[in-house]
Amino acid sequence: MWRPLFLAWNALKYYRTRSLLLMFCLAITFSLPLVSRMLIVDFESQLRSRADATPLVVGARGSRFDLALHVLYFKEPALPTIPYREYDRLSRTDLGTAFPLHRQLTVQGTPLVGTTSGYFPFRDLLIAEGRSIGRLGDCVVGAQVAKDWDVHPGDHLTVDATNVFSIAGIPPLRLNVSGVLKENQSADDDAVFVTVQTAWVATGIGHGHSGSPDTDHNVQGKNPEETQKTLGAAALLPYTEITDENIGQFHFHGEQLDFPITAVIFDPLGDRESTLLRGQYVSDEAEYQIVSPSQVVDELMEVVFQFRFFLDLAAVLMGITTGCLLLLIGWLTLQIRQAEIKTMVRIGSSRSMVFQLHAAELGLLLIGAGVVTGIVLLVIKFVGASLLVQFLV
Amino acid sequence: MLQVTNLQFHYPESGFQLSLPSWMVPEGEQAALIGPSGSGKTTLLSLLAGILQPEAGEIELLGKPLHQMSETERRNLRISQCGLIFQSFELIPYLNVVQNIQLPYYLNPVLERSSDVEFRAYQLAEQLGLSSYLQNRVTSLSVGEQQRLAICRALITQPQVILADEPTASLDQTNAERVMDVLFEYSREQKAMLIMSTHDPALFTLFEHRLDFASLVSSPV
Numbered sequence: 001m002w003r004p005l006f007l008a009w010n011a012l013k014y015y016r017t018r019s020l021l022l023m024f025c026l027a028i029t030f031s032l033p034l035v036s037r038m039l040i041v042d043f044e045s046q047l048r049s050r051a052d053a054t055p056l057v058v059g060a061r062g063s064r065f066d067l068a069l070h071v072l073y074f075k076e077p078a079l080p081t082i083p084y085r086e087y088d089r090l091s092r093t094d095l096g097t098a099f100p101l102h103r104q105l106t107v108q109g110t111p112l113v114g115t116t117s118g119y120f121p122f123r124d125l126l127i128a129e130g131r132s133i134g135r136l137g138d139c140v141v142g143a144q145v146a147k148d149w150d151v152h153p154g155d156h157l158t159v160d161a162t163n164v165f166s167i168a169g170i171p172p173l174r175l176n177v178s179g180v181l182k183e184n185q186s187a188d189d190d191a192v193f194v195t196v197q198t199a200w201v202a203t204g205i206g207h208g209h210s211g212s213p214d215t216d217h218n219v220q221g222k223n224p225e226e227t228q229k230t231l232g233a234a235a236l237l238p239y240t241e242i243t244d245e246n247i248g249q250f251h252f253h254g255e256q257l258d259f260p261i262t263a264v265i266f267d268p269l270g271d272r273e274s275t276l277l278r279g280q281y282v283s284d285e286a287e288y289q290i291v292s293p294s295q296v297v298d299e300l301m302e303v304v305f306q307f308r309f310f311l312d313l314a315a316v317l318m319g320i321t322t323g324c325l326l327l328l329i330g331w332l333t334l335q336i337r338q339a340e341i342k343t344m345v346r347i348g349s350s351r352s353m354v355f356q357l358h359a360a361e362l363g364l365l366l367i368g369a370g371v372v373t374g375i376v377l378l379v380i381k382f383v384g385a386s387l388l389v390q391f392l393v
Numbered sequence: 394m395l396q397v398t399n400l401q402f403h404y405p406e407s408g409f410q411l412s413l414p415s416w417m418v419p420e421g422e423q424a425a426l427i428g429p430s431g432s433g434k435t436t437l438l439s440l441l442a443g444i445l446q447p448e449a450g451e452i453e454l455l456g457k458p459l460h461q462m463s464e465t466e467r468r469n470l471r472i473s474q475c476g477l478i479f480q481s482f483e484l485i486p487y488l489n490v491v492q493n494i495q496l497p498y499y500l501n502p503v504l505e506r507s508s509d510v511e512f513r514a515y516q517l518a519e520q521l522g523l524s525s526y527l528q529n530r531v532t533s534l535s536v537g538e539q540q541r542l543a544i545c546r547a548l549i550t551q552p553q554v555i556l557a558d559e560p561t562a563s564l565d566q567t568n569a570e571r572v573m574d575v576l577f578e579y580s581r582e583q584k585a586m587l588i589m590s591t592h593d594p595a596l597f598t599l600f601e602h603r604l605d606f607a608s609l610v611s612s613p614v
Contacts, residue, residue, distance in 0.1 A: 003499045007488075014487030014530075343483035346444055347546075348472025349500035350465070 004353065008360035019365065022329065026369035029322040031376045033315035038380055040308050044301055047072075050186055051293035053123070055096075056274060058086060058281070059263040061289045068296035071263050073187045074103050074111035081260030082288055084196070088257055095277050096268035097122070100261045102199040106160045107175070110145055111191045114199025114261070120181070122267060125188055129153050130179030133195050136250060137242030139175040140193045143183035151177050156241075157192065159202045173202040174241040197252075200259055201242070206252040266290075334358075394420045395441065395554070395586060400450035402440060411436055413450070418602050420455075420553075421584035423577065425591055425599075428606025434590035435480070437604075438556045441588065442475055443467030455553055472501045476547030476585075478557040482539045484531040484546075491527040494518060494545045504550060517545040521575060537568035544572060548579055555580065557589040561596070573599065 012019040050072050059067040060080035069075045081104075090098035099122055102114030117132045119125075120140075130153030133140050141151055151157065155177045175194065183189055200206045242250060252259070268274040281290040334341070341354050395418040403410035411433045418424045426434040439445040440452060443459050452459040455474055459467060471477070484493050492499075494514040498506040518524045521541040526534060534542065540560060547555060555576060561569035573596065580587040589600075597603060 003502070007485075007499055010492070011487045339483065340485055343479070343485070344496075344500055346439075346442075346479070346483075347477060347497055347500055348468050348503075350468060353500055 001356075004356035004360040005364075007357050008364055011357075012361055012364055018329075018333075019368075022326070023365050023368040023372065025322050025325065026365060027372035027376070029315070029319050030369055030373040032318060033312055034373065034377060035380050036308060036311040036315065038377060040304055042381070043304065044297075047297045047300065048294070051297040054265055054293045055268055056266040056277065056290055056292055057263055058082070058090065058266060058288055058290050061287070064289070064291045064296050065300065067263060067289065068291055068293045070103060071101060071265055072293055074113055074191055079103075079262050081262055082264070083257060084259045084261050085257040086288060087261055087264045090264055090266055090277075093277070094269075095273035096266055099265040099267075100196050101263040101265060102196045102261045104260075104262065105162065105199065105202050107139075107157050107192045108149070108160065112139075112159060112199065112202065113191050113193050114196040115193060116195065119193070119265075122265070123184070123186070123188055125184055126182040127179045128182040130177070132179055133193055133198070135176075135178065136195065136198055136201065136247055137173070137176055138178035138194065138198065140179040140181060141177055142181050142189040142191045142193075144189035145192060146180040151180070153177055153179055158240075162203070171240045173198075176242070196259075196261060198242075200252065201250060205254075205259055206250055330358075330362075394418065394453070394456070395424075395588070396451075396453040397441075398451045400440065400452065401448045402436060402445065403448065404436075409433070409436075411440075413437070413604075416604055418586055418588065420586060421580065422602060423580055423587040423589070423600045424602035424604065425589055425597055426604050426606065427591065427597060429592055432606035434606055435558050437606075438558050438588065438590060441554075442477060442556050443471050469501065469503045472497050473503055473550060474553045476550060476552035476555045478543050478547045478555065478560045480558045480560075480562055482543040484539060484542060486530065486532055489528050489530060490523055490534070490542055491515070491518065493531055493542055494549050496546055497550050510549065513551075514545070514549055517548055521545055521571075537564055540564055540568070540572060541575075544575060551583065552585060553583075554586045554588065557587070559590050559592070561591065561593065569593075 051068070054072060057067055057071045059070070060082050062080060066075075066079060070079050084100065087098055087100040097118070099115055099119045103111055105112040117134060120127070120132060127140070128143065129146075130140070139157060141149075141157070146152070149157075157175045157177060159173045159175065161172045175192070175198070181188065181193075194202070197206065266277060268277055278290055278292075280286070281288060344354060344357075345351065395416075397413050397416040399415070400411070400413040409431075426437060428434055436445065440447055441454065441459075443454075443462070447460055450460065454470070457470060459470075462470070485496060488496065491511070491514050494517060495506070495510060498504045498510055515524070515527070518527055521544060523534075523538060523541055523545065526538065531539060531542065540563065544560065547557070557576065560576070561572055564572060576587055576589070577599070579585060589596075591597075
């Protein structure tokens with residue numbers, strides 16, 4: 001067997017441009033259906049695992065897809081809001097646990113998510129460095145964000161301005177990084193978390209006052225998750241950073257229960273509680289909708305599977321085209337190498353040896369294409385599905 | 394010994410016909426096939442090598458009846474006992490010089506590639522002035538070098554018969570003389586039969602046996 005392999009290897013090396021082209025053609029033909037299949041399986045698995053870990057979501061009526069993707073991947077920041085009152089109501093039921101979500105702002109383009117510290121254990125997120133988000137103005141950054149920006153507890157991040165051209169616009173809030181999350185291989189790695197109250201301050205609902213250091217009236221800033229007091233004051237002066245010195249001066253105007261959030265995640269105690277809660281939103285007159293992200297993902301995957309059908313079809317057509325091209329190239333090669341084959345036969349080679357030589361050439365090309373395909377699949381395995389989730393969702 | 398009796402062969406496409414009533418070359422002797430281009434010298438060499446099969450008649454080479462042997466048997470006899478030198482060299486472009494010399498060992502498992510094959514290849518290359526080009530591609534060699542390489546390839550199996558088809562046709566006089574010296578030297582030292590086609594009258598006198606094709610070939614029908 002070494003004889004045809006030796007000759008084939010030398011022939012492939014000699015005709016290296018042709019050999020490499022053929023090898024990559026074969027690799028692309030093999031890779032396309034395998035990569036699309038692998039991507040979709042990984043994509044589905046990633047979507048599903050996050051969706052399954054998010055039992056129910058309450059939000060404004062509208063697109064179920066937008067609401068689910070908003071909660072799962074912090075997409076669609078322009079989602080209509082619901083009042084904090086809905087979260088308050090849900091958290092007072094004995095059907096399960098509720099987590100508010102405020103997702104309207106960004107930090108250097110990265111989603112700024114207002115929630116409660118209870119969100120972290122709910123998502124199995126652990127603090128790698130520092131502490132959680134108990135204090136107004138604090139933020140906890142996802143693992144990827146921390147890595148990309150090289151931020152640690154004690155550093156500062158500034159919320160992106162919402163209206164840079166308005167003189168009366170809200171000045172950007174400078175956040176104090178209080179903690180960094182451990183890597184979670186989810187959208188949480190690419191987000192910055194603050195309390196809902198900090199998010200409100202960043203949107204301009206809450207603000208500080210110069211010369212009004214009445215700390216008794218500013219308890220809200222010290223314990224932002226519980227207080228519902230609102231304070232009014234004169235001589236408004238906006239602050240861009242909440243420090244130990246000025247934290248007492250930050251306060252909110254109006255009824256906190258009316259302040260906006262974009263969604264509520266609800267973790268019911270069981271199926272019965274889930275059904276009971278869903279029943280509350282069945283009516284056409286219900287102000288808000290409740291969605292099960294798992295069901296939304298099921299619907300989304302149906303669309304993706306249709307997409308896969310087209311990819312598979314394209315791969316089959318490409319395979320046929322490549323097959324025809326290979327036949328043509330093979331035939332042309334035999335024509336070009338007719339003299340060489342004739343010489344071999346005249347010297348004393350059998351026809352089967354000539355066949356073995358060409359079969360060995362094809363075999364080596366297939367092995368090369370297989371190796372390239374393997375490398376492509378390996379790369380896709382590590383980065384592909386995450387990229388696809390980021391790209392598509 | 395080579396013994397040809399009542400040999401008949403013709404190409405149906407061209408109508409070319411070759412008839413050889415009787416011809417004999419004793420073992421270890423040299424014979425020239427003389428005649429103009431297209432007279433059938435190459436055809437007879439192909440018949441003697443067992444590449445072509447005669448329509449009628451007998452060819453006995455080294456005591457073996459070629460006309461009765463299967464294609465595989467003829468192929469095995471050819472690669473192990475015959476050294477073929479073609480007019481157009483017919484070298485393999487993707488093998489280097491030393492690999493081209495050893496080509497027969499890559500083509501048929503009848504030949505076992507022992508450790509002395511490579512040593513013999515180096516010796517032959519040195520003998521024919523190719524030792525500086527062992528790792529070179531054949532395309533980088535001159536015409537004379539390519540022909541000498543083709544001779545090395547023919548001699549690597551230490552054949553008992555050398556069948557050479559106008560090996561000096563495309564060579565200058567110096568190279569032609571060098572090639573002839575090597576072939577005759579090998580034939581005499583190894584007591585190998587040398588059958589060579591040529592239309593160069595200057596070479597006729599070197600051979601003990603001569604077969605003039607002018608008297609053998611009938612015109613196309």
